[in-house]
Amino acid sequence: xxxxxxxxxxxxxxxxxxxxxxxxxxxxxxxxxxxxxxxxxxxxxxxxxxxxxxxxxxxxxxxxxxxxxxxxxxxxxxxxxxxxxxxxxxxxxxxxxxxxxxxxxxxxxxxxxxxxxxxxxxxxxxxxxxxxxxxxxxxxxxxxxxxxxxxxxxxxxxxxxxxxxxxxxxxxxxxxxxxxxxxxxxxxxxxxxxxxxxxxxxxxxxxxxxxxxxxxxxxxxxxxxxxxxxxxxxxxxxxxxxxxxxxxxxxxxxxxxxxxxxxxxxxxxxxxxxxxxxxxxxxxxxxxxxxxxxxxxxxxxxxxxxxxxxxxxx
Amino acid sequence: xxxxxxxxxxxxxxxxxxxxxxxxxxxxxxxxxxxxxxxxxxxxxxxxxxxxxxxxxxxxxxxxxxxxxxxxxxxxxxxxxxxxxxxxxxxxxxxxxxxxxxxxxxxxxxxxxxxxxxxxxxxxxxxxxxxxxxxxxxxxxxxxxxxxxxxxxxxxxxxxxxxxxxxxxxxxxxxxxxxxxxxxxxxxxxxxxxxxx
Ligand code: FES
Numbered sequence: 001x002x003x004x005x006x007x008x009x010x011x012x013x014x015x016x017x018x019x020x021x022x023x024x025x026x027x028x029x030x031x032x033x034x035x036x037x038x039x040x041x042x043x044x045x046x047x048x049x050x051x052x053x054x055x056x057x058x059x060x061x062x063x064x065x066x067x068x069x070x071x072x073x074x075x076x077x078x079x080x081x082x083x084x085x086x087x088x089x090x091x092x093x094x095x096x097x098x099x100x101x102x103x104x105x106x107x108x109x110x111x112x113x114x115x116x117x118x119x120x121x122x123x124x125x126x127x128x129x130x131x132x133x134x135x136x137x138x139x140x141x142x143x144x145x146x147x148x149x150x151x152x153x154x155x156x157x158x159x160x161x162x163x164x165x166x167x168x169x170x171x172x173x174x175x176x177x178x179x180x181x182x183x184x185x186x187x188x189x190x191x192x193x194x195x196x197x198x199x200x201x202x203x204x205x206x207x208x209x210x211x212x213x214x215x216x217x218x219x220x221x222x223x224x225x226x227x228x229x230x231x232x233x234x235x236x237x238x239x240x241x242x243x244x245x246x247x248x249x250x251x252x253x254x255x256x257x258x259x260x261x262x263x264x265x266x267x268x269x270x271x272x273x274x275x276x277x278x279x280x281x282x283x284x285x286x287x288x289x290x291x292x293x294x295x296x297x298x299x300x301x302x303x304x305x306x307x308x309x310x311x312x313x314x
Numbered sequence: 315x316x317x318x319x320x321x322x323x324x325x326x327x328x329x330x331x332x333x334x335x336x337x338x339x340x341x342x343x344x345x346x347x348x349x350x351x352x353x354x355x356x357x358x359x360x361x362x363x364x365x366x367x368x369x370x371x372x373x374x375x376x377x378x379x380x381x382x383x384x385x386x387x388x389x390x391x392x393x394x395x396x397x398x399x400x401x402x403x404x405x406x407x408x409x410x411x412x413x414x415x416x417x418x419x420x421x422x423x424x425x426x427x428x429x430x431x432x433x434x435x436x437x438x439x440x441x442x443x444x445x446x447x448x449x450x451x452x453x454x455x456x457x458x459x460x461x462x463x464x465x466x467x468x469x470x471x472x473x474x475x476x477x478x479x480x481x482x483x484x485x486x487x488x489x490x491x492x493x494x495x496x497x498x499x500x501x502x503x504x505x506x507x508x509x510x511x
Contacts, residue, residue: 105433107430109433180409183407183409183434184429185409206410208409212435
């Protein structure tokens with residue numbers, strides 16, 4: 001479902017990160033959500049609509065507004081730049097209703113939240129939920145410099161909220177964070193791939209069950225070289241532009257593909273490949289190593305192609 | 315006597331895959347008299363598994379587990395006495411601690427439910443069924459729990475209704491559910507049979 005909202009606040013949190021607040025133009029209550037949920041924002045430019053998903057950072061129990069924080073990616077394919085340069089207070093904006101791929105497991109006895117850089121965003125709503133439900137947790141936020149640490153303005157000061165600024169010599173020690181946590185603890189990581197892997201490795205080394213280790217890695221699709229894709233059912237050939245994702249190109253051509261996260265994390269857009277003369281550039285976090293190698297599936301929200309012919313079972 | 319093989323049933327019915335040593339990691343082990351045999355077999359497969367193990371024995375003596383000696387042994391006459399001990403051990407345990415359960419379905423269900431309530435994912439609890447196949451049954455009508463049910467139907471020890479033994483299992487409570495047999499036709503009760511694995 002889509003919501004037509006109004007931009008009511010735009011705030012610069014750091015040189016690269018802006019916060020946006022969206023409200024219903026009539027002041028109606030918005031659907032509430034759970035900590036870790038995201039919305040998909042529509043960004044119309046000319047005759048194409050770009051869509052990016054962003055974690056909600058506002059209070060899940062507060063239906064008066066949705067807030068997101070967007071980091072400007074100058075190398076990106078334009079979504080975040082659009083948010084930074086084209087969106088201002090008073091504008092109309094279309095977003096999806098929230099959905100959640102990064103839920104807290106509320107049976108856990110304790111929650112350890114680890115956010116790196118802009119990966120702090122899903123935790124901002126989660127910690128409000130944890131406070132509300134009075135669940136024990138600790139949050140670790142790692143950033144390179146204080147200037148880049150946009151999350152600082154959004155985090156409350158509390159004993160169980162730890163900020164690690166590596167330029168100030170306070171590097172995050174993942175081993176020390178995980179070691180000795182009480183039985184029944186769950187850990188959640190969001191941030192760069194390297195951080196997610198480091199936490200998973202450390203947890204495995206300390207014999208944490210895999211089911212207690214959660215992460216969210218969704219990122220905006222990367223740009224790349226243009227390529228062509230053929231839709232099997234109609235024979236139609238579509239060009240995916242450099243600054244467009246395969247999913248966006250299919251949508252522009254009115255080919256229907258299911259999606260949710262648009263960041264390679266949820267699996268919804270998985271599509272069968274019927275011909276592949278070349279190499280799929282898998283950028284998702286969904287397919288397994290074997291599936292990647294087989295080249296019989298592609299995640300159009302993230303992945304691209306290099307070669308002579310790519311035909312999809314659509 | 316090895317792990318009991320149960321007939322495959324509905325997904326809610328727990329399965330017990332047997333104990334496999336996770337090495338010298340900190341561990342909590344809970345067993346009844348029949349289950350102690352599974353701990354002995356476990357220790358025979360890898361003696362180091364006992365190095366940091368706290369063992370809770372329900373209704374049997376320490377002498378069943380002499381070598382290799384666990385780090386600590388706690389004895390309790392029954393579930394009720396064992397519950398606070400287990401809760402405390404789980405409460406003090408750190409991530410990485412392994413949980414090994416062996417014995418009756420009632421024991422495995424009961425301790426799993428305590429661990430589940432403390433946030434431990436169920437799939438990391440190892441269990442092995444040993445001994446009689448008696449079940450702990452909860453009456454879905456009065457919610458009372460009847461121990462050691464070996465026949466189907468059986469009489470609820472709390473409200474006296476005649477109940478069917480179902481394979482529906484509550485992970486939260488660690489009990490099977492018993493449903494009234496003769497609700498529609500009072501007094502018409504099928505023949506009582508022994509329950510089978
Ligand atoms: S839309 Fe979620 S993986 Fe593509």
